[in-house]
Amino acid sequence: MDARLRRIAAKLALVRGLPGRAYSFGEEKHRFRLGPPLPESRVTAFETEHGIRLPQCYRSFLTTIGHTGTGPHYGLESLDDWYHAVLDIPRPGHLATPFPLSPTGPAPGPDWYEALDGDDPEPFPGALTLAQRGCSLATLLVVSGPARGRIVNVDLDLGPPAFCHDSDFLAWYERWLDETANGLDRSGFDVSLPYDVPTLTSLLREAPDPAQRDAAAWTLGRYPTLPPAAASALRAAAVGDVDAGVRRAAVIALGRRPGPADEATLAQALTDPCDGPRLAARGALSRRGDAWQAQAQAQTRAQATRPAAGE
Structure with a gap:
């Protein structure tokens, strides 16, 4: 064997x-x-x-x-x-x-x-x-x-x-066994990248292909906890990546178990010019309690008065 x-x-x-x-x-x-x-x-x-x-x-x-x-x-x-x-x-x-x-x-x-x-x-x-x-x-x-x-x-x-x-x-x-052992969220196994957290963090920050950055963000979001460097990379991608799909994936990842710094990033993403990241942030924050519900609803009303932005 x-x-x-x-x-x-x-x-x-x-x-x-x-x-x-x-x-x-x-x-x-x-x-x-x-x-x-x-x-x-x-x-x-x-x-x-x-x-x-x-x-x-x-x-x-x-x-x-x-x-x-x-x-x-x-x-x-x-x-x-x-x-x-x-x-x-x-x-x-x-x-x-x-x-x-x-x-x-x-x-x-x-x-x-x-x-x-x-x-x-x-x-x-x-x-x-x-x-x-x-x-x-x-x-x-x-x-x-x-x-x-x-x-x-x-x-x-x-x-x-x-x-x-x-x-x-x-x-x-073996990746499925490792992810099961490490408590990764069960959704997304089929599209996740088979790399460790430091490699995923580097890909999210540096990969020239937006599809790789998207997959890296999605994979990081499945972990129950993340080291500071990975969480920081997700926050940066959620509001700073040039690709709307990557920003959306990072917003979804942050929204699964957001801490205070993540909530602040999600609030910033409410003003994203593209529908995908903005709606993902709105959905994540609306699950965080009455105060965020009100902010998300206010953003919805404000957005309704603006011209729709393309992806």
Whole structure:
């Protein structure tokens, strides 16, 4: 067993009973219980049947740690149920057909499905279901094509898919265990960055890509407590970032557990020229008691008399 598998096995034995740990949406289904490992012969038979080789990280997990149960959202799906989120019934060749998107290509837009080849293309070939996320949402593991080994979140109603930032299955799974142990807010796991707080703080302050700054702010906001440097970076981004989306993400992060300095920043964000940060600040402050309710309502009335500002 390699080092990552040993770490994951040790964390699985400890995390469930940790005081102050986070409780995942859907945990009531798997109850933090993982099924036993699969025999090598069972995994090999699956690969032969579908004409694929499972990514080694996932394969090793199945044969040495376990399968079905403990995991993000409603837990890991059984290998037998690989098709549940993407097909009504299994189709020959589905897993061997390359997944049509790549994490290194342009982010798929609203019309991504219409751009696929064919009159009625299958949207998610080459991927098996890892976890159901509720409603039409699911998390898949790509097993064929240039994105092989990566985790992708999909909307069965054909909203744009989004690749997780984790490098492979084990990185994704161990991040979920670490976040659970550290009490991170259960929302946002699928879009969070897999970095520590100092790295996230640096990205929020310095990353040239606003999408990275946005994700860094969102990820920091999931922590139950933050060191002063990270909190300061969020306050600076909430009122000073040039991108309205980043300002909104920072405002939402501050609004989850605001201290006095955060409340002052949220009050300043009430005058943001863009709707996203301003409405996020108004929502956060309106939950802080009668005094803030009154200020937020006054700001609403004042804003109603101004021309609408675009994002």
